Amino acid sequence: MSKKRRNFDDEHEEHIDESWLIPYADILTLLLALFIVLFASSNIDKQKFHSIMESFKSELTGTNIKGDNEGLSVQPSKIKLPDATTADKQNTQESKNPAPTTEDAELNNLMQQLQKIISDNHLESVITLQESKRGVEIALKDVILFDPGKDALKQSSFTTLDALANVAKSVANPISIEGHTDNVPISNSKFASNWELSSARAVSVLHYFESKSIDKSRLQFVGYGEYKPIYPNDTAEHKQSNRRVNIVILRSDQN
Known part of the structure; x- marks a missing residue:
């Protein structure tokens, strides 16, 4: 009987403490959120910046983000580029009609x-x-x-x-x-x-x-x-x- 009890105690003493996984997972989550912020900030506007901050806040505090469209998107936002031909047309017009001498x-x-x-x-x-x-x-x-x-x-x-x-x-x-x-x-x-x-x-x-x-x-x-x-x-x-x-x-x- 005492032999069995000793074996049980030995098994209990050899159990590995896995409590460190919790802060480790939190660090990984924060790093993931940071890299997402850095990636998204290259194509950002006001609305996107607000969404990123809300997402970052959610990762830090554990709160939920309301709304189906809030947070980060895997698709970059479409940015309307200026019409390059506008400046060209203006320069062409000026060349055709130079300033009076x-x-x-x-x-x-x-x-x-x-x-x-x-x-x-x-x-x-x-x-x-x-x-x-x-x-x-x-x-x-x-x-x-x-x-x-x-x-x-x-x-x-x-x-x-x-x-x-x-x-x-x-x-x-x-x-x-x-x-x-x-x-x-x-x-x-x-x-x-x-x-x-x-x-x-x-x-x-x-x-x-x-x-x-x-x-x-x-x-x-x-x-x-x-x-x-x-x-x-x-x-x-x-x-x-x-x-x-x-x-x-x-x-x-x-x-």
Whole structure:
């Protein structure tokens, strides 16, 4: 009997104490919660942060989280990324429409002055005005400047040319004076072809501008003859429009 009792006592004494497993399990739980927080915090927003804190609190205190949607999710939240094309579109628009320069402002003011001269003097039928990549282009039909087949300026053209020269002096841009004709061959002994006639007419306007104290270094001329028409030479009206002298206030990068 005593032998059996001794065996029982020996077995009881050899039993291992497993109480350390409780704090060990708590540490593992806390570490798991910490790693979950660190993982989720990389894609976090206000609502997600609140859920994480509630979950962390639950792990620390053992309280339950109410609601089916609270706590951490195994799926990362969808974050709306900014539209990358918005900035690209803005940059593209700015490149297409660069900020106005001082020269742009000056040429715009010059355009307004020229339009007023044309309008006030009712010259719309003989003078046209346009702004192009080259600059401001003033096209004068030959009837306001010359007699047919001649290169000497009419005295009646002086008032108009004076007004144009005064406006041209308000800027420092170079000026190109360009003569044009229709395709009807010249039939007098002074000019061998329409090239000579168009060049001589351009030179006449150039010399007039020079006489109005426009710096010679700003002036240049060219004669295109019949080879740059703005209309087909198929009607009398079109031919008259093609016979012209263009005064071009050039942009500084077009010289």
